[in-house]
Amino acid sequence: MQVRRCVTVLVEPRESVxxxxxxxxxxxTGVRERLGWLALAAHCDEEIPLDAAEVAVLGAVSxxxxxxxxxxxxxxxxxxxxxxxxxxLLIAQEPTDEATRRFAQADEAVRAVHWRGLSxxxxxxxxxxxxxxxxxxxxxxxxxxxxxxxxLGAAPSVVGERAASSSRxxxxxxxxxxxDALMDRRVTCRNFDPAPLSHDAFSAVLYRAFGAxxxxxxxxxxxLLKKGVPSAGGLHATEVYLLVQRVEGVPPGLYxxxxxxxxxxxxxxxxxxxxxxxxxxxxxxxxxxAGAPLQIALVSRFERNFWKYRNHAKAYRAVILDAGxxxxxxxxxxxxxxxxxxxxxxxxxxEIEQAFGLGPMAEGPLAVCGFGVRAQARVTxxxxxxxxxxxx
Ligand SMILES: Cc1cc2nc3c(=O)[nH]c(=O)nc-3n(C[C@H](O)[C@H](O)[C@H](O)COP(=O)(O)O)c2cc1C
Numbered sequence: 001m002q003v004r005r006c007v008t009v010l011v012e013p014r015e016s017v018x019x020x021x022x023x024x025x026x027x028x029t030g031v032r033e034r035l036g037w038l039a040l041a042a043h044c045d046e047e048i049p050l051d052a053a054e055v056a057v058l059g060a061v062s063x064x065x066x067x068x069x070x071x072x073x074x075x076x077x078x079x080x081x082x083x084x085x086x087x088x089l090l091i092a093q094e095p096t097d098e099a100t101r102r103f104a105q106a107d108e109a110v111r112a113v114h115w116r117g118l119s120x121x122x123x124x125x126x127x128x129x130x131x132x133x134x135x136x137x138x139x140x141x142x143x144x145x146x147x148x149x150x151x152l153g154a155a156p157s158v159v160g161e162r163a164a165s166s167s168r169x170x171x172x173x174x175x176x177x178x179x180d181a182l183m184d185r186r187v188t189c190r191n192f193d194p195a196p197l198s199h200d201a202f203s204a205v206l207y208r209a210f211g212a213x214x215x216x217x218x219x220x221x222x223x224l225l226k227k228g229v230p231s232a233g234g235l236h237a238t239e240v241y242l243l244v245q246r247v248e249g250v251p252p253g254l255y256x257x258x259x260x261x262x263x264x265x266x267x268x269x270x271x272x273x274x275x276x277x278x279x280x281x282x283x284x285x286x287x288x289x290a291g292a293p294l295q296i297a298l299v300s301r302f303e304r305n306f307w308k309y310r311n312h313a314k315a316y317r318a319v320i321l322d323a324g325x326x327x328x329x330x331x332x333x334x335x336x337x338x339x340x341x342x343x344x345x346x347x348x349x350x351e352i353e354q355a356f357g358l359g360p361m362a363e364g365p366l367a368v369c370g371f372g373v374r375a376q377a378r379v380t381x382x383x384x385x386x387x388x389x390x391x392x
Contacts, residue, residue: 119316189340
């Protein structure tokens with residue numbers, strides 16, 4: 001059998017803390033600290049415990065050349081090589097069972113996309129699955145008599161000042177423009193009206209925030225888009241996937257937005273209760289965002305950005321910045337139409353990938369945003385200290 005190491009793996013020495021109840025009963029602290037090696041691989045969701053012998057062998061097998069397992073066994077313990085194969089960290093060229101075949105396919109999917117190693121690990125292992133932030137908050141308040149803010153203490157200063165106030169060079173504020181008025185009214189919305197959103201408002205905000213204003217045939221086989229927001233390399237690798245709950249003329253379901261055609265591509269129709277339950281799971285149980293008439297997953301097609309920025313130290317940062325620009329354009333387009341908008345990074349990426357059929361290392365959600373008509377009353381907190389949206 002020919003094998004090689006998986007393309008990207010980080011071996012982390014991690015200290016974990018657990019409690020020994022028997023020790024606790026004897027009046028000791030019961031706290032047990034353990035140090036061990038964990039492999040974080042770009043093709044596996046799980047963190048994989050390793051022993052020192054496995055770490056040593058992992059560092060001695062090429063990720064590039066296929067080598068015979070028998071030859072490697074001359075230099076390394078066979079049992080260790082087989083353990084690494086079973087854990088998916090050594091990849092078989094011709095897999096003989098379902099598990100090694102899945103590891104080989106997942107490793108190939110990472111190789112195909114030209115990820116920078118550390119970025120690939122960071123992306124794969126910061127995705128959430130089945131996280132419920134409401135439940136986490138409940139557990140937190142049960143575990144401690146202190147509020148969250150009491151536990152954190154004072155925050156670092158609001159501005160990182162670098163000079164005495166007497167040495168500042170004052171700048172003139174501009175006279176108020178329509179852009180100022182618009183930005184003043186931009187307040188993240190956590191209170192959505194349960195009525196459906198009009199089709200016109202839905203379509204207008206989608207176009208202004210995410211639609212292509214021009215298409216350029218930049219080079220043979222390379223098309224670029226011009227949008228209202230900047231994008232690394234002009235590639236606009238971030239796409240919009242929608243979970244629609246209540247939009248006039250659009251049945252509840254999953255859609256992909258086509259930015260050139262300015263059209264929805266229907267993927268999967270949902271019953272209203274299925275859409276509501278999926279919306280809650282997408283945003284990790286943040287009920288106020290699950291109540292929006294639609295959710296937009298900002299999905300980066302890493303393969304498109306990394307086609308140009310191959311194995312590039314800044315590429316992952318750039319696609320995250322792209323998502324931020326799109327979200328701000330959506331906020332402003334929605335605010336202009338007197339709608340409320342939101343964005344959240346607290347999302348269950350794995351469930352979003354599954355719902356839309358996305359290969360996690362080829363294309364993945366970086367944030368969920370959305371918009372809709374604001375409710376008449378503010379039940380959930382919004383940050384509006386200047387009272388531009390809500391009366392005091
Ligand atoms: C990257 C990012 C992530 C955010 N994640 C969350 C979130 O998980 N939950 C939430 O309620 N709001 C989230 N927000 C919204 C912020 O809480 C909000 O912008 C902030 O409170 C300031 O309010 P404003 O947008 O009305 O000025 C996020 C905003 C950004 C830019």
